[in-house]
Amino acid sequence: MTDPLPNAHVRAEILVQALPHMQRYDEQVVVIKYGGHAMGDQAAAEDFAEDVVLLEQSGLKPIVVHGGGPQIGKMLNRLGIKSEFQAGLRVTDEATVEVVEMVLAGSINKQIVGWIGAEGGKAVGLCGKDGNMVTARKATRTVVDPDSRIEQAIDLGFVGEPEHVDRSILDAVLKAELIPVLAPVAVGSDGRTYNVNADTFAGAIAGAMNAKRLLLLTDVPGVLDKTKTLIPELTVDACRRLIADGTITDGMIPKIETCIYALEQGVEAVVILDGKVPHAVLLELFTDHGAGTLIRRG
Ligand SMILES: Nc1ncnc2c1ncn2[C@@H]1O[C@H](COP(=O)(O)OP(=O)(O)O)[C@@H](O)[C@H]1O
Numbered sequence: 001m002t003d004p005l006p007n008a009h010v011r012a013e014i015l016v017q018a019l020p021h022m023q024r025y026d027e028q029v030v031v032i033k034y035g036g037h038a039m040g041d042q043a044a045a046e047d048f049a050e051d052v053v054l055l056e057q058s059g060l061k062p063i064v065v066h067g068g069g070p071q072i073g074k075m076l077n078r079l080g081i082k083s084e085f086q087a088g089l090r091v092t093d094e095a096t097v098e099v100v101e102m103v104l105a106g107s108i109n110k111q112i113v114g115w116i117g118a119e120g121g122k123a124v125g126l127c128g129k130d131g132n133m134v135t136a137r138k139a140t141r142t143v144v145d146p147d148s149r150i151e152q153a154i155d156l157g158f159v160g161e162p163e164h165v166d167r168s169i170l171d172a173v174l175k176a177e178l179i180p181v182l183a184p185v186a187v188g189s190d191g192r193t194y195n196v197n198a199d200t201f202a203g204a205i206a207g208a209m210n211a212k213r214l215l216l217l218t219d220v221p222g223v224l225d226k227t228k229t230l231i232p233e234l235t236v237d238a239c240r241r242l243i244a245d246g247t248i249t250d251g252m253i254p255k256i257e258t259c260i261y262a263l264e265q266g267v268e269a270v271v272i273l274d275g276k277v278p279h280a281v282l283l284e285l286f287t288d289h290g291a292g293t294l295i296r297r298g
């Protein structure tokens, strides 16, 4: 007979092991970045919301930062606007930034707030523009022309890089025992809206909040080697070698750059893990074996 409630069993088993781990995290901030790919699975999304509520009830201070790349892509497609990426970032013109804000700070943000509410938690959905929480400068990138090998600057439009995080709003929200859910949209010194990569945004939040852990939930088990086997633990130096030899590519590059930045800012450890695994967050924080790839300084 099939188990009618397999995830409830997973959760119960995890909770038996959880107590000593909970003490380790007491009152500590944990930033959880929930990627757009991980969000696609409704059952896993509900488990995710349940985990976030349980963390808050256990005395931790979870902060959720969400992405929504695939969902933005779908909406742009419906509106007949072409998606273009350069160096892993969405080239964001006036029309695109409007859609990005609508999808991220509008529908996805409120959907996650709703999931957490349905699990008995109280979440507050914000973006970086609220109270000038996250200010951004225009992102600059260069690409090397494959034929001439000449480096060229590329204009990404309204793509931002976090410049300053004002933690006072987040402190107030956490003090009120509410769960912040943040969309990676920021404001520039020119008052314009900037689209920030969600991993980068999560790293800036984790750094500013002196988070104990930054968890990056994606759609792969963690960092994989050339044979597609999970690497359970990596140092910063090892990550740099894997980027240089082409093992780490595409969307995993901004994730690793975020990990390195967060560790430099004092975050104790960063974990990249599969958000589609039932109760991935609880497994990582509250069991001995953890999940995904743990990245430490060194
Ligand atoms: N070495 C690697 N290990 C795991 N994933 C990798 C690696 N190199 C590149 N990737 C790619 O990075 C993707 C995760 O980044 P991304 O698609 O941006 O996720 P998200 O939407 O969760 O932010 C994986 O689905 C995979 O295709």
Ligand SMILES: CC(=O)N[C@@H](CCC(=O)OP(=O)(O)O)C(=O)O
Pocket (backbone or CB within 6 Å): 034, 035, 036, 037, 066, 067, 068, 069, 070, 072, 088, 089, 090, 100, 159, 160, 184, 195, 196, 197, 198, 199
């Ligand atoms: C500048 C830039 O690329 N911004 C991203 C923001 C969303 C994001 O990062 O979502 P995921 O985490 O699901 O990939 C974008 O427009 O797709």
